[in-house]
Amino acid sequence: MRVLSKFKGFLFSLFFGFLIGCGESASLREHVYQGGALGTSYAIKVFTADTTDLQPAIDSVFRVVNQSLSTYQPDSDISRINRGDSRVQVDKMFAEVFEMSVQIHGQTEGYFDPTVGILVDAWGFGPGAALEMDSTRVDSLRQYVGLEKVRLTPDFRIAMQQPGMRLDFNAIAKGYAVDRLGVML
Template identity: 30%
Template sequence: MTIHNARKKKAIWQLPFLILLIVGTILVILQQKNMPYQHDEGFVFGTVYHVTYQSDDNLKSEIEAELKKVDDEFSMFNKQSSVTAFNQKGRLTMSPMFEEVYQMAADINRETNGSFDITVAPLVNAWGFGFKNQQMPTSQDVKDMLRHVGMDKLTVVTNGYKAAKELRKKDQAVMLDFSAIAKGYGSDRVARLLRHHDIKNFMIEIGGEVVANGVSEKRLPWKIGVAKPGDDSLNTNDELQTVLNVTNKAMATSGNYRNFYYKGGKKYAHTIDPKTGYPVQHNLLSATVIADRCAQADAYATSFMVMGIDKAKKVLKKHPELKAYLIYSDHKGNYSTWYSEGLIDARKRE
């Protein structure tokens, strides 16, 4: 048998398998195309969540069960949560979930030189955010509270034969607040749940913290808008500054332009600098961060609002895995933007 005939015979023998492969692929594509998208929403962490995902089955009960696990660990408004227990008792045997988020918070605290700090709660509350307080803190009040702020005032020890890790206060006045990372982590946990169900196309949004994977119902990459800054504390302005393609990534936005209040004729931003104890005063209006994990994006976006644009750029240079879209006020008071290389407005691609 000649080489030519042998190759021809082999090709003929492989043809049925090739046909089966093509037909199978077409059937999978058709099945996926016909599979519906589910739309679930509800209330969690003091805000609204939306989850869109392609599945024949509705998983709302499982999604809410997963979100409840996160709430039971990190909500300061949940009297039975782990963080409430720690704030009251000063020590806590950490669950794997609590340890995961605490370690991430500690890592980002180090990478941002303390700009992200989960011990900033007393200052946030004193300035009238979180738990509202009508009495403005004096400079002495701020100095006193700063003595109890800083992750160096926490320690982790290993207890027992199971090597359980216990978080302890070195200073009993320390109080933890995970609000700048918990919503992002909640989005990550729901994404983990959907991937466990082998769901490829989904978008999760909890209070503006987003995880997106695959494609939308329009068979296009997920497009997430970034709000245009405005002096609008009532959140009535829906104008967008830009729209970003966010596929197989997470995104979080932090901004002072909607989160502020006036007292004594002065405007106070909601972001507190853990190192000075005062609301930040700089020209960065909004920080949007894209990362692999939403908890990271959430924490870094908050950090950048503390740092301001110049220090934020230095962190981004050190962490090329992060992308950012920053909106700031220039020297003339006009809106200007800076964004990471490769991060392009999705509308300009169409």
């Protein structure tokens, strides 16, 4: 829940700052946009004199991000890759998030690792069913963890050295979605 609260707070701060930068007007009105994306919900408040309905554009951004990066959608690119579908050709968004993850993985000496998807699911924090966990189970699942075992090929496919590995970009995808919303606005 803390992550959800921080995500909502970050969205609010982003849009509040965006609006302050647009200048003041005596006829500002509050517009609230709500929905679900990336396995959570969002609420965006915009204060503007403009009456344009932003909901379709917001929904469009989240739809594209979800289709690429959401582990909560069974037909998303990442879900198909996690099921072992090597035919998936990822989009630019997926490639950007993958490359950012590789960079952050290196900067944190491996502490940030989006290949922990199998552990996230095993502990019951992802879309998969929780397992009975003990040190033996954790040790057996760790063989499926390690970003150095995954690469983005020149034809935009994900190649994994170890079948059964699962990517989980949820630690970075929400911030990426906010960045995409900022570009849209």
